[in-house]
Amino acid sequence: MMAAGERHGVAGVDRARLLDCLERLARIGADPAGGVTRLGLSAEEGRARAFLREICREAGLVTWTDAAANLFVTRPDRAAGHPVLLIGSHVDTVVQGGRLDGAYGVVAAIEVLRACTASELRLPYEPVVVAFSNEEGALVQYPFWGSRAMCGLLEGGTRARDRTGRSVRAYLAEGDGDPDRLAEAVWEPGSIAAFLELHIEQGPVLERRGVPIGVVAGIVGRTILEIEVLGQAQHAGTTPMQERRDALVAAAEVVLGVRRIAAGLDVCSTATVGYLEAAPNSTNTVPGTARLTAEVRDTDPLRLARGEAAVRAVCERAGRATGCRVVPRVAMRSRPVETDTAIQQVIAEAADELGLAHLAMPSGAGHDAQIVQAVAPVGMIFVPSTAGVSHAPAEDTPAEALAQGADVLLRTVLRLNHPPDRLSRVSGTEPALRR
Structure with a gap:
């Protein structure tokens, strides 16, 4: 089996260093209850960026953080004006999430950049690493914040808040960003030749089929x-059952109805209520209000739209049945996208060169790549997730699989650069490095 990068004189990814960096990064935000809680735009995400900046500084790499709190890493001797091949992911997590989701793609991208730097390889397309901020939206309720900011797609995101009402502006001002200079975070059209994102699958397909590499065809x-339920708080012992306007009962109707949208009616691929709170949350009081979220997903835009319409219909029925007012409001939409077919082919060739079987597959999870796809061609590489678990403390991938994925990423970067015009045929542009 050929070592990663051997054809182009690149030593390859340092596997021991890759695994050590992942382990050290996992300590930042380590949750006493299990897993990692490193929420986007929090102090913990800022500490993760600081750790990566130091790692990169020690390696002789150059870093900068933009106004949206995105971290970028480049080679010190990069040639001004060269087109950019962006590689990376994100470092934030959900509450009690895993150590690999997002972080793996960033650390592996840094190792790819280090390998290219150590080889003194001159590349027509300059590899630049990115760690996007707040991909998950677990604290400030606006997923893909960083990639949207870079692509000029924030839209209503500048008004985003956490569940206590604290604004995204406050988090940026307190951390690594600058809410008054967000326009400067937008990359000019054509500035990115392509974007590659390496990620754990977050599902069971690759492991079950014994395939080490997934080539993502669509996201x-x-x-x-966000759904608000308005009922009436009343005494639990003195209010007759038939006279109640119980907000939690209405919310329960919504929860079950949302599940039926996908599990029973197959309107869309998945439909989930992942957040629910009721007030006053007292044993002897009929709940007067409730707040919950409903999320629908699909790779077909028509089925996705039907899923949203079905949620609205569920809310209307729950309101009529309980006498409550049930108000749904769209908090975020991300459209399904296809990855670039030419980049898919290059990823497959890279895996073949390393003797690794690969499988074309969709991604059931959302990724920054689907946002960047609006401004540049994108490709994604998956490695297996142990037992298909993700967004949980048990999230894991075998060390060998992590190393193999990083090797495929390196090979893909090199193949997109040779012959020199290969990536321009993919992107159809000749963009220049922004900084």
Whole structure:
């Protein structure tokens, strides 16, 4: 089996260093209850960026953080004006998430950049690493914040808040960003030749089939609705059952109805209520209000739209049945996208060169790549997830699989650069390095 990068004189990814960096990064935000809680735009995400900046500084790499709190890493001797091949992912997590989701793609991208730097390889397309901020939207309720900011797609994101009402502006001002200079975070049209994102699968397909590499063909679209239920708080012992306007009962109707949208009616691929709170949350009081989220996903935009419409219909029925007012509001939409077919082919060739079997597959999870796809061609590489678990403390991938994925990423970067015009045929542009 050929070592990664051997054909082009690149020593390859340092596997021991890759695994050590992942382990050290996992300590930042390590949750006493299990897993990693490193929420986007929080102090913990800022500490993760600081750790990566130091790692890169020690390696002789150059870093900068933009106004949206995105971290970028380049080679010190990069040639001004060269087109950019962006590689990376994100470093934030959900509450009690895993150590690999997002972080693996960033650390592996840094190792690819280090390998290219150590070889003194001159590349027509300059590799630049990115760690996007707040991909998950677990604290400030606006997923893909960093990639949207870079692509000029924030739209209503500048008004985003956490569940206590604290604004994204406050988080940026307190951390690594600058809410008054967000326009400067937008890359000019054509500035990115392509984007590559390496990620754990977050599902069971690759492991079950014994395939080490997934070549992502498409990324699921997602719509998130925030639902407010307005009932009436009353005494639990003195209010007759038939006279109640119980907000939690209405919310329960919504929860079950949302599940039926996908599990029973097959309107869309998945439909989930992942967040629910009721007030006053007292044992002897009929709940007067409730708040919950409903999320629908599908790779087909028509089915995704039907899923959203079905959620609205569920809310209407729950309101009529309980006498409550049930108000859904769209918090975020991301459209389903296809990855670039030419880049898919290059990823497959890279895996073949390393003797690794590969499988073309969709992604049921959302990724920054689907946002960047609006401004540049994208490709994604998957490695297996142990037992298909993700967004949970048990999230894991074998060390060998992590190393193999990083090797495929390196080979893909090199293949997109040789012959020199290969990536221009993919992107159809000749963009220049922004900084």
